[in-house]
Amino acid sequence: MFFSVVIPTYNRKPILEKCLRALEQQQIDASLVTGYEIVLVDDGSTDGTLEWLKQHSEFPHVRSHLQNHQGAAAARNLGVEQAKGDTIIFIDSDLVVTENFLQAHAEALVQGQQQLGSDRIFTYGAVINTCNFEDPTSEPYKITDFSAAYFATGNVAIARKWLEKSGLFDTRFKQYGWEDLELGVRLKQLGLKLIKCPQAVGYHWHPPFALEQIPKLIDQEIQRGKMGVLFYQKHPTWDVRMMIQMTWLHRILWGVLSIGGQLNERTLAPLLQWLINQGKPKLALEIARIFLNWYNVQGVYAAYAEAQQKT
Structure with missing residues (x-):
């Protein structure tokens, strides 16, 4: 070959x-x-x-x-x-x-x-x-x-x-x-x-996690939500809904973990920076995923609602 x-x-x-x-x-x-x-x-x-x-x-x-x-x-x-x-x-x-x-x-x-x-x-x-x-x-x-x-x-x-x-x-x-x-x-x-x-x-x-990366990471999650809706439009199955996090399960999960979005890039910034200063950027990134996933779920539902309005 x-x-x-x-x-x-x-x-x-x-x-x-x-x-x-x-x-x-x-x-x-x-x-x-x-x-x-x-x-x-x-x-x-x-x-x-x-x-x-x-x-x-x-x-x-x-x-x-x-x-x-x-x-x-x-x-x-x-x-x-x-x-x-x-x-x-x-x-x-x-x-x-x-x-x-x-x-x-x-x-x-x-x-x-x-x-x-x-x-x-x-x-x-x-x-x-x-x-x-x-x-x-x-x-x-x-x-x-x-x-x-x-x-x-x-x-x-x-x-x-x-x-x-x-x-x-x-x-x-x-x-x-x-x-x-x-x-x-x-x-x-x-x-x-x-x-x-x-x-x-x-x-x-990928470079070690730093707070300066957060705006780009949030934007990627919002983009991923939009592209996830396109994925679902092509293949409207439960498996795809699970993959793109467009279910009530994900909405509740990340809503609860982020306390309805109150745990976000602003409120968690001191903790994330402290972990980074302690040499634990990977742990800081995993904690940041709480609000990153919340942005993703919000992005999915916003993009889906917009798509529904166009049909």
Whole structure:
């Protein structure tokens, strides 16, 4: 099989360098993986990403493409369209992989096909979250790294033909969230099975939590609520309602935990800053999720009400 690693990126040049260098260090068995390419799609970055790439010749596997800022869904579609491989791997540009990453996906795909007697499969690797920019792959696995997602593009390998048969990503998902899980619903309808591949490890880097990030995080939750409603409009099922938190259960849960929104970015700021000063930014972020989820639920219901008015 020949891999095309499709990576959308937007203003992530520092961590993208680590991402690309790790992919250039892959150890593969030529009898199983005939080769690979890295298809980088710049979604209109303003940080000089492509200019930097042109100045560096140590990325022989990379082919880059540029589009106006349209979102990750459109960027991944362009990557698939330009890919030469029969098998597509999706990762994000802030993911740093180990040297056996591609080989692990290849072995899992072959074993899964043999065990199930079908090629209607895809592999899902492990994603470990880390704030360690200098040495991201040193982060141990944590219980908070567990994901029950069926199809998430942070670390997944799938035959190109199934992506094309499904119709690729819906480019109406221009804002944050859900474009990959929505595609996953369509892949499931085609009968594809998920094969877990914990040996294909990717380390998802993000900066340590700080109070300055809160406005952006709140905006992302509101965007995720809007895109969640689009997800539900396409697939009006209880499973999707649960995923996007558009149920009375979630409304009550986060309403109670946030005391009706009284525990918010303003009232919790002193506690969050104290935890950050104590060297516990991860704990501070988990506490911040109380009001972030409340914003998400509020955003879902506001977007749904607006959509109902238009119909």
